[in-house]
Each structure stands twice: as C-alpha cells, then as structure tokens.
Amino acid sequence: MSLEHILLGMLHVPASGYDIKSDFSQGTRYFWSAELSQIYPVLQKLETRGWLKSRIEPPTKGPPRRVYDRTAKGRRELIGWLNAGPQMGTERFAYLGQLCFMHELNDMEASSKFMLDLKVRLGEFLAWLRQAESELTRGGTEDLDNLNSEDFHVVLAMRMGIHSLGAKVRWCDESLEQIDNRRQSSKMKDRESTAKRKEVRSG
Amino acid sequence: MSLEHILLGMLHVPASGYDIKSDFSQGTRYFWSAELSQIYPVLQKLETRGWLKSRIEPPTKGPPRRVYDRTAKGRRELIGWLNAGPQMGTERFAYLGQLCFMHELNDMEASSKFMLDLKVRLGEFLAWLRQAESELTRGGTEDLDNLNSEDFHVVLAMRMGIHSLGAKVRWCDESLEQIDNRRQSSKMKDRESTAKRKEVRSG
DNA sequence: ATGACCATGTAATCCGTTACATGATTCG
C-alpha cells in the first residue's frame, strides 16, 4: 500500500489523524487524498507494526487528541521507500473512456459539448493548484532558492500538476478545433450529396 | 463503478472477456486497465442486470469462448453515461508523495537521481503511446479527417496522454535544473563557510 | 512431451468510500 508510506511521510512532525486529513484538504498535499475513516485505522495499524507511537494529548482546549509520531523503525521504513525509486501507479481516466465511446452518439455537437465541459473542470483544478503554489512561493516563481528544502520539494511536486493540467487544457482546445473541422467537412459532404441528388433528379 | 461502463463501451462489437483484456493490453484503451479476474465477474453481473447477453461460441479452433453482446437496455445505459458529462476521478501519484518527502534524505543528489529515474519511466510510457497513436493515424498526424468516427475519438483520447506525458517529461527537465541550481548554491555556501572558518582560524 | 498461449473462472485479501455513532467545545 502507498497510503501507509504517505502517512509516514506526512508525519514529519507529530500530528493527529484529524491534522493529517486537513493537510490533505489544504492545497499542499494535492497528490493524494484519504478519508478520516481510512486514516484512523491505518495509523493504528502502523502503530502495531512499530512504525509509529502515539500518545493522548491532554486537551488545553477542545476534545483530547491522539497524536502520532514516527519511531526510528518508521523513519527507516520511509527512507527505504524513498530510495526504492519512483512508484508508478495505474492511472484510470473514466472521461477518456467516455470520449472514446462518444462515437456511439453519432453527434459531433455532443462531443464538442463534452470537451468544453471537461476543459472547464480541468481549468478549475488548474486555477486551484496555481493558487496553492503561489501561496508557497509568494509570487516569487522561478527563484526557489529562498525556500526551505521541504517547501522546495513540495513546489516541484505541485508544478507537475500545473504543467500536466496546462497541457490537458491545451489538448481540450486542440480537440475542440479538430471536432469543429470534422463538423465543417461533414456539412460540406452533406451539401455535396444534396447537390448530387439534385443532379440525378434533374439529369 | 466505472469499469461496468467501460466494458459496456468496449463491447461495441461482441467479444469475450479474454478479447477485452487484450484490448486493454494493446495500446488503444490505454486509459484503463483491469485483470481477467475482475473482468469475468463484472461481465456476469452486467448480464444478470440485463445490460449484456452472452452465448457460448462453438469453437472452430481452440477452447470454447463465452461471447458477450450489448442489449438494448445496455445501450441505453451507455448513452446515459456518455450524456452525464465527464466523470472526474481522484488521481493519486505516489511518486509525487515521494518527491515531497525527499527533503528527509537531505541529499540533493538523491532528489536528482529520483527525477532522472522518473523521467526515464515517463518517457518510456510516452514513446509507447506515440507508437500506438501513429499506428492508428499511420503517420498522417494533423489531418484526422480520413479516420472513422471511432478511431477519431480514440486518437483524441490518446493525444491527451501524449500532451500530458510530454509536459511531465519537460517538468522533469525543469526540476532537474532547479535541483542543480540548488546544489550549486549550497556548494557555494559550503565554500563561503569554509572560507569563514579559515578566516576565523587565521584571524 | 514441453512450453507458449488460449480461455474461463473462484477465493482471499486489500484498498477506499459511504454511512453510522458519539461526544466535547465554541461562537453567536
């Protein structure tokens, strides 16, 4: 599993399950997400495995919190994972499946509408990521030298999303053009065959 | 679930579970994958739901095959899915998690090696996709007009992968540069502090 | 005959989501 290692990595500093969840929601860790109902049991499992240890924090305010911290064993495990080389997962894009099957509708207008819709959604995600990035770099893009090593790596990671989403938005535009071309030429064919039919009838 | 609809879409023409699996392996349907052990039960479920019907093909050669075909109900279900707008799934990138946590190694050389490794893997996938695309367009990129509607949509879908992977590879290069910059400046700092120490000693 | 490939499935396990259950604190 990867979530185990993701949690291990996120516990750079001691935190509760709740803290981790809010890290997932807030920009920085955009590359992964998990629900509290998954986080809590995994943290428990990692503790029984000796990668984490927890203590109940006496609540100065609010309800008591169980705060986890990495053990030496957990740290070694994390290092091992980092040194194991990039873990490539299987990507699944339901919307590309939909696009492939669009020909069943036999309606280029529908394909066009679909791509437009997709472009909007991808664009929204891109805007959110750009926002999250500029909050880390405080506008000072290009020179990442004044960032600490942690933020530096996080910004690099975010930029993958920005690059990739940007490319996807451009792909939407290109595809919309292609679809439009095809609509034009099929209209021309319509006119041609209409003309032919007229010829036949009049001939 | 999406796999249900993906299978429904792939059954444009009658096919067995085995056929579908090989479609997943062969370029065209690169956006999704599934194991035979998942495909067979899902096909059975779709049949009990009345979206598919199957018959055993009398084997002219080889073992008997169970061939599935869409019913009218299945076709309606597919159309509904296509008209429901793009289905955006949660993407998870374990390697971006690894990159974020790289600062724990405190070794820019390791970060650099990691990115290089990642670049190679992404590049391999990109080359494979480009190959699959050119097999469909037969080199005739740019003018997709001579493709049938099915292949046209498939090529559009493949191009998303090509655009996005291209952007990711460029991101690797950019990141490698950033990492290098940081290595240079940290070496300079080393030299500076060495110089200072010398000053102190000689002073 | 041996290995590669065709072909179909079941079982166990794991990962992830949704729904459910509980209770304290804080702010208006």
Place this chain on the structure above:
DNA sequence: CGAATCATGTAACGGATTACATGGTCAT
C-alpha cells in the same frame, strides 16, 4: 440553545489485485 467545528472511531460495502485452479490447442 443551536449550529459549526473539533475529534475519534466502527461497520458495511464495493472495487481492484494477487493467488489459485483448470483444461484445451498448437508449434517445435
């Protein structure tokens, strides 16, 4: 007092992977 938020969990279900089990055909 009521709603929002903090905080921790369990249960049920569904989706995906890995392992297991079986047997036929075909080429060397």
